[in-house]
Amino acid sequence: MKYFLAVLVSVFLLCSHSFTYGQKKNRMYSGYQTKRPQPNDKFMKTQWWLGFRAGANITEVSPTTYYSAFSPINYKSTRTEKEYNSMGMDQLSGQAGVEITLYHKGFSFSLQPNYRRQRYAYSNLYEWNGANGNSLLIQYDQENQLDYIEFPLFIKYDLTRDNIRPFIQIGAYYGTLVGANKHLTTSGIDNASGAEGPFDNQETTIGAKDIYIKSSVGIAGGLGVSYDFWNLRLVFDATYRYGMNNITNVKNRYSKNELTGIGDALDNIELRNVSMNFALLFPLRFISKNYDSFN
């Protein structure tokens, strides 16, 4: 994964360098050009954009290996496996950050550092039965909240050159964990303690940063559309992020998890996320009445 990131950044750097070299080259050998250079040729094919972006995201995780602190004696171990949420509005979270984009001839290279919160949930159900109708059924619902500072790098391609420009983008990201916690809700049915109905109580929130590693990397792809007006660009995009590393700290799976007493042990998991963003970008070059900064 480190090599993948290295290649992406290297491509970005090389492209940036070749643009500047190309501009210098044009200046040096303009006399050989058959067509007299026009201001539009020189200025309008390259643009830097800087702005803010924010949006919402929903997350699910993909478990690759299941773990539990419980090892069943008389029932199947599959009953200790967690039931994860699928992507839904229950896991709606948000992100906000800045964007710096280099545009050239329909292609854009966009770095979008952001602070993002991602949430996923899972539950476990356990049951104990005995003589005389004694039974206890307990469900543990855990909502996990992860806060990352993320550095995504995208390559965009504008499908048109109009004021309204749909685009596609692919890229990769690296996120560093800055905070994590778990919110546990316990509910169930206790037929052994004189209760006549279900109980639903005992909520608690605990820190969980130690049970995740700091890094989260993955690839991403998506669609979007930009709208140019005045000297601004408004962007909307939707991006799917595909995590490519196990974010669980395998060394702390049991030792730093305060919920092992209820059987909890994090599985090996990878993140899947859909993000939607609005961005407002400002051109950094050629802002004047004489030139159009959007082409």
Added chain:
Amino acid sequence: MKNIQHLLLLLFISLTIGSCDIGDNEADPASSFLKIYDHNDYEASYIPIDIKQTTDGGYLILAATKKDSYFAGVRLMKVNDKGKFEQEQDLSNEFVHPVGELMEISGNFYFVAMREADLRAFIFMVDNTGTVADPIETGLTSPLVTSITSDGNILLLSYNNSDLLTVCSEMTVDGKVSKSASFTIGAGTTEDGEPARTILDGFKRLGSKPPYAIGKMNNQTYYFNGFYNYTLSLVFTSLAEDNAVQGVLQGVHRESAISSVKQLANNTFSLSRYNSGDNYIVPKTELQSLSINSVDDLPGNTFPELVNNAPVTVKSVSIKGKEIALFASNTKNGQIVMLAFDAANGVLVGTKYLGFGNTYEVSAFSETEDEGLVVLGHSYLTGRFARICVFKLSKEELDELVD
């Protein structure tokens, strides 16, 4: 433009360094784990006693289980190297009251339990697969605790309930007694009086189990922590004849006594004691095996975080090439605490707490092939179901304990 390129290069280098934890995020699942062995029967009962590692890297657990009897039944459990449950077996109802330790002798494991009908002590051999051989009858009754000698014999502390005697014996794995001596629990005591009642309650698992212990210092001197002369005392004896007491570290009835003891070398011991609920750790002390002293005269560090009259297990283990007196006990907030003392000078070098969420209580621990540690205890799931739990600590985790 160059500034931007430099910034991007700096960012790239930072991200590359930051993502190193991805490559490092690997661990052998057998090196460190916590497992709680759950049974979904509301009335299931598990009382862990001792754990040892088998040749396949897994673990053999000796446990007891409540049954329709005064005494607890015998249960053996086998788990694999990652702690996953493999099998369990309950021995015939004929046999009850298993006692630790689970002794590894010549590649097999031994423990002692008793026949319910006549309270006769039997030696059980278990191989590395968990298969139990036919038990071997001994001439002794009512086992209290066992340990192993350096030459592979079994030391058994037992109780003669007919004559109200504490019996200290050394025998082979075949049950042949080489040395044995009896000691009065108190002249004129009766079955209904103390300390006989306390001893009997220990068999019935009513209240806390007295912290029995037995060991061999050298060919001339043995020691046991048991009832002698009305009190729970640490007795030094040659086993030359009955009541051949060389020295005594006297407790005060049952309120003050030794709670764990381990010989380090010659007369040097690591031990713990309690006094009316308070607990004291004595990581290194010279005991006078030829004199009579009081337990309360021993020095020691008080540990108010331990439960009243805490059960304590102490062993001498090697961590990072250093001999460590490792104590394990139970805290008032329901955790297991491991206290590591440098055996050379008695200085506390590290503390580790095990268990979150439920109440955890320690039963035993032992070293593993990978230079880690396996800790056996039980945990109360949802606060009510006592289930066996095993903490496996890796070598790195153990090293951190003494860093």
